Amino acid sequence: MQLDVSTSASAAGKPFRKERSLFTARMLVPAMGQAVRMFDPWSMARNPVMFIAELGAALTTLVTVSAIATGSDGSGYFLAISVWLWLTVWFANFAEAVAEARGRAQAASLRKARQDVTAHRVVDQATLQVEDVPASQLTNGNLVRVSAGETIPADGEVIEGVASVDESAITGESAPVIRESGGDRSAVTGGTRVLSDHLVIRVTAKPGESFLDRMIAMIEGAERQKTPNEVALTIVLAGFTLIFLMVCTTLYPIARYFDVTIDVPTLVALLVCLIPTTIGALLAAIGIAGMARLSQANVMAMSGRAVEAAGDVDVLLLDKTGTITLGNRQATEFRPAPGVEERQLADAAQLASLADETPEGRSIVVLAKEQFNIRGRKLEEQQAEFVNFTARTRMSGVNLGEQQIRKGAADVVRRFVEEQRGEFPNQVVHDVDTIARAGGTPLVVAENARVLGTIYLKDIVKGGIKERFIELRRMGIKTVMITGDNPKTAAAIAAEAGVDDFLAEATPEAKLELIRQYQREGHLVAMTGDGTNDAPALAQADVAVAMNTGTQAAKEAGNMVDLDSNPTKLIDVVSVGKQMLMTRGALTTFSVANDVAKYFAIIPAIFMVALPQLEVLNIMHLATPHSAILSAVIFNAVVIPCLIPVAIRGVRYRAVGADALLRRNLLIYGLGGLIIPFVGIKLIDLVLVGVGLA
Amino acid sequence: MLEVIIPALIIATSIALAWPLGRYMRWAMDPAGPGTGRLSFERVAVGVLGPKAEHTQHWKRYCLSMLSFNLLMFVFVYLVLTTQQWLPLNPENKGPLEPSLAFNTAASFTSNTNLQHYSGEVSLSYFSQLFALMWLQFVSAATGIAAVTALSRGLAGHAQLGNFYQDLTRATTLVLLPLATIWAVLMVLLGMPMTLEGAAVATTLEGATQTIARGPVAAFVAIKQLGTNGGGFFGPNSTHPFENPTFWTNVLSNVAILLIPMATVWMFGRITHRLRHAGVLFGVMLTLYLCFVACASLLESQPTAAFDGLPVASAMNLEGKELRFGPTAGATWAVSTTATSNGSVNAMHDSLNPLTGLLPMAGMWLNVVFGGVGVGLINLLIFVITAVFLAGMMVGRTPEYLTRKVETKEMKLALIALLAHPLFILGGTAVFAATPWGTETLNNPGSHGLSEIIYEFSSAAANNGSGFEGLGDNTVPWNVSTGLIMLLGRFIPIIAPLAIVGSLAAKRATPETAGTFRTDTLLFGVVLMGAVLIVGALLFLPLAMLGPIAEQLSIR
Secondary structure (H helix, E strand, O other): OOOOHHHOOOOOOOOOOOOOOOOOHHHHHHHHHHHHHOOOHHHHOOOHHHHHHHHHHHHHHHHHHHHHHHOOOOHHHHHHHHHHHHHHHHHHHHHHHHHHHHHHHHHHHHHHOOOOOEEEEEEEOOOOEEEEEEHHHOOOOOEEEEEOOOEOOOOEEEEEOEEEEEOHHHHOOOOOEEEEOOHHHOEEOOOOEEOOOEEEEEEOOOOOOOHHHHHHHHHHOOOOOOOHHHHHHHHHHHHHHHHHHHHHHHHHHHHHHOOOOOOHHHHHHHHHHHOOHHHHHHHHHHHHHHHHHHHHOOEEEOOHHHHHHHHHOOEEEEEHHHHHEEEEEEEEEEEEOOOOOHHHHHHHHHHHHOOOOOHHHHHHHHHHHHHHOOOOOOOHHHOEEEEOOOOOOOEEEEEEOOEEEEEEOHHHHHHHHHHOOOEOOHHHHHHHHHHHHOOOEEEEEEEOOEEEEEEEEEEEEOOOHHHHHHHHHHOOOEEEEEOOOOHHHHHHHHHHHOOOEEEOOOOHHHHHHHHHHHHHOOOOEEEEEOOHHHHHHHHHOOEEEEEOOOOHHHHHHOOEEEOOOOHHHHHHHHHHHHHHHHHHHHHHHHHHHHHHHHHHHHHHHHHOOOOHHHHHHOOOOOOOHHHHHHHHHHHHHHHHHHHHHHHHHOOOOOOOOHHHHHHHHHHHHHHHHHHHHHHHHHHHHHHHHHOOOO | OHHHHHHHHHHHHHHHHHHHHHHHHHHHHOOOOOOHHHHHHHHHHHHHHOHHHOOOOOHHHHHHHHHHHHHHHHHHHHHHHHOHHHOOOOOOOOOOOOHHHHHHHHHHHHOOOOOOOOOHHHHOOHHHHHHHHHHHHHHHHHHHHHHHHHHHHHHOOOOOOOOHHHHHHHHHHHHHHHHHHHHHHHHHHOOOOOOOOOOEEEEOOOOOEEEEOOOOHHHHHHHHHHOOOOOOOOOOHHHOOOOOOOHHHHHHHHHHHHHHHHHHHHHHHHHOOOHHHHHHHHHHHHHHHHHHHHHHHHHHOOOOHHHOOOOOOOOOOOOOEOHHHOOOHHHHHHHHHHHOOOOOOOEOHHHOOHHHHHHHHHHHHHOOOOOOOOHHHHHHHHHHHHHHHHHHHOOOOOOEEOOEEOOHHHHHHHHHHHHHHHHHHHHHHHHHHHOHHHHOOOOOOHHHHHHHHHHHHHHHHOOOOOOOOOOOOOOHHHHHHHHHHHHHHHHHHHHHHHHHHHHHHOOOOOOOOOOOOOOOOHHHHHHHHHHHHHHHHHHHHHHHHHHHHHHHHHOO
8 A cells, every 4th residue: 555645646447556666675674583583482383384394493403402412423414404494484484574564564654644633522512612632532422623734533424514634644645535424425534634624523433443543453464363265274284284294203113114213303304395384484474465465456454354255256246337437427429300400409508508517517518519619608698597407397408588498308308398389309209219228318408399409428438347347257257237227228338338237226225135146146246335325235245345435334334445435446356365365375286296306305315325226216316315305405495585575476367267377377386386396406406515515 | 919908998898887887876876756666665675774764864964874884784793703603604614713803804894995814715604704794895885885975965065965774775785786696697607606515625636635615706706896895705816716717707807896986986977967077087087097007017017027137038027917817917907906995806916016016005095096986986075175275276266166165174174084094004104114013024025025014004094905915914913903994094084075075065055157166177187186196196105215116126
């Protein structure tokens, strides 16, 4: 997430605007220290693989110390093994520490926003008499008054006033937003600043539980709980560890059969090489980095579980307005009635719309200007009298003396014309029908008793959205458009945008029922929402992204909050979820596949003396048994820091089908995992020989 | 030419018969609707077994029924074996078995292993052979078929897995009995003895008296092969001229070894309505099997190393082989009998070239290349679940198997099953290689001796029952340890997967989309093959290196 106001720019629709450079020295140095502190066995026990590795390192160290004390042979080799085993554990801790440090850097800048401000608590609501208290003392239900230039002390809901608020501390968006009482723009967040006017706010969060507090906790990883898939993977890794523990322990007596006594450091080295240390070391970092990637996209997840669920989502409910279409209908065409010039229609339509400040009205003015170069006129001189749109008349227009120009829905204009004994031409009826069926909104323009023609108002589907839906379909995700339009219009827009399904004339109840129905069929449903009436549906959905501009109720009901309030981002959320799972799977596969090469390095080395014929199996031609074992241990350790960038950036996700993804990952991480260690171990062995250590 | 024809004939016949048999088994085990003939049959079964044979069971009850039935059978057979001197059909007046041997034998036949630390013709009465051992050869195989049927039902999405007693009855009377009858008749026609008379006494040309053991061999052999039992009527098993007289009995026996394990895969596909998935599983098994057969045949076509430099003309390793079966019959059988958990032998595995000896061991280590009747597919399921879990994540979704999510609980259970098998082999080998329990019973020093120990424990853990021979295995430590391992190695890998399936069936099915990890593609076949081979290699590579591979390298 980008918190620095001066550099931030929210490019709507663009998933990850700016990749922070992976590591900075400021982050790395404390992480190194932190990695040492994490040697504490109590905290290590959370991660069974690395816990065993640490125990092994400790055991080896003891043996080394006693070997040095008794001055026995090979203590140098023992020492080297011990050092590299400790390094293996340290690298693992370092990976987690780096991931956490990145989170903490974000949290630190967030925390700046939460300097303890003084709140003006309303003591008497009638007179708005206030007393000054520290913000930390505010509790749920308190009323506070915030004036221009002041920082909002706590999360809350505006109950009085309208003000522009600078929310850049949270969203990184420098443009101020309007917050007002009632409606869907009433929620304010602690730490943001009121720029104009004043607000009375009802506090809705207990101290320490505000949105900002939760965000900081999430980013820092303090509240990090293992997600279900992470738990399952930890179990599997523990199982593999147990299996290799068994293989290694039984190897000792079996070696005795050949009168070979395997020394403890070698046995531990074999064990640590075989257990899946690579994924064990990076597992925590993958989870933390997944959350961080979400927050880079300015989405705050309330739990890691939600992020993981996002990867499984197979139905997306998308609001039509703002997500699929540009939000406003625009005039795209004039269709004159028989015997009317198109220019005449355009002229009348423009006149009728000059005072219409709605986006639709403005688009009519613009279209007339573009097509016929008709300029807006100063109408005051002609004693123009504007007729505003009202719910009763459902028409708007202008009166120029005797000339009454009106525009509106077909049925009301028909009544308007027929009242004046005019006729409603069949051609216009036909036009109206065609436009409606194509998903547009027809507006009929009339001048007194004469119908001039129809204006085609069209929902403009966002550029590129169709391609995204095709992508989603390839990913196996079904898109459903939610709209308040009638089914005919909805069907036309759905077809144009390329969504799989739509829900027309949607009510909150219908939305909720739709989600339930999909869930009954076994689907996982994701949706975005902002209004209070979205809250039940948000609560029901498996992944619910609330818009930050939305109401508090919506935010509470969702399990993610999009700080940019850009509904298209749901698609990126899904990608992050998938990426997290893929990274885990890929690195596990890599880790397990690595073991084959390690066997070929270590087993011949152990038994070379008793069974010299096993030299044939030393297919890497490693110099000596000691150099072979040491090379395997070093490779095993070094591969961890090498893969930290993969863990933190995540395996690349592309919107292709499951089979294509699997084929690609198998090739890179499965086959690569088989081959790379053969090369790596051989190289390390050459280096060891080169520097005279072998 | 004959080298290729023998395995080709056996394998092609098995594959061709497996398809219709799979169809039949589906009808027999999991009828879609009760046919008229079926209905009256089921009524007879309920009449005999009482109402408990009617109710469908949750996985726990199903396992409980299976365990209690098997415990009962175990106790019954133990009693028969230790009291056979007082029982009928004992023309040779055989005495009771020593307790640890009786325990081992009862465990061995209950667990469908048929590891034999005794020689049938020497130690057992006809009553013991027919009503203790042959009876178990039927019901232990039926237990396997019942288990895989229950598993298939669970994976088809039913939380109720069926009724164990009903399944057992169906498997015994509708699948095993008819097949065994057909096979026994064919065997008799091809010259196998079938009599309840005692041993024949003959006077040889030199005037010496010869006692020739015989008995109801054909009946015994039919179920021994069909049920992947493998326990021989005679000590030398199917190398004995009465137990496997001709080329054709050998072909038929080898087909019988493969038949039901192959057909089970198709039955699974039909019950779960996922024939394509079953096809992939079948393909993976068949590929591994064909590789094993090809390797074994090639390796056995090399003369044994002991003849190096000797003026003996030998085109291939003929030691321990019966020439009447043809050149590659030994290698094909050795692979078949260990890939499936049959365990009968038509050649001495101890005399195989060292690297050839690795293949039967690998077959038992993996234990999924068709595997034992029913249980082979169940074992493969553990690998399927593991492969699905690891590879499933790589498509960016919580792993799913047949539309149901694979999560912590399933993985825990899968790991238990995955761990048990190598634990028995590695643990057993470790203890016996380091102590006189093992070292004093060996017939050979060095790597070959170690191979004998490894083989014995692999055979017990995989419920195979074949022996590397050479090992003096009728001792109390061997009898007790392998007896325990056979029982645990039998029931843990059945119960854990049934628990997995029970847990999966309780979950909500996720609809399949383009983002779903598919298990019916060639790609999944590759993934599964990789999982089987890599996990197998990681577990057993040290043993392979120290046993057969070291031996092979030392005699070069």
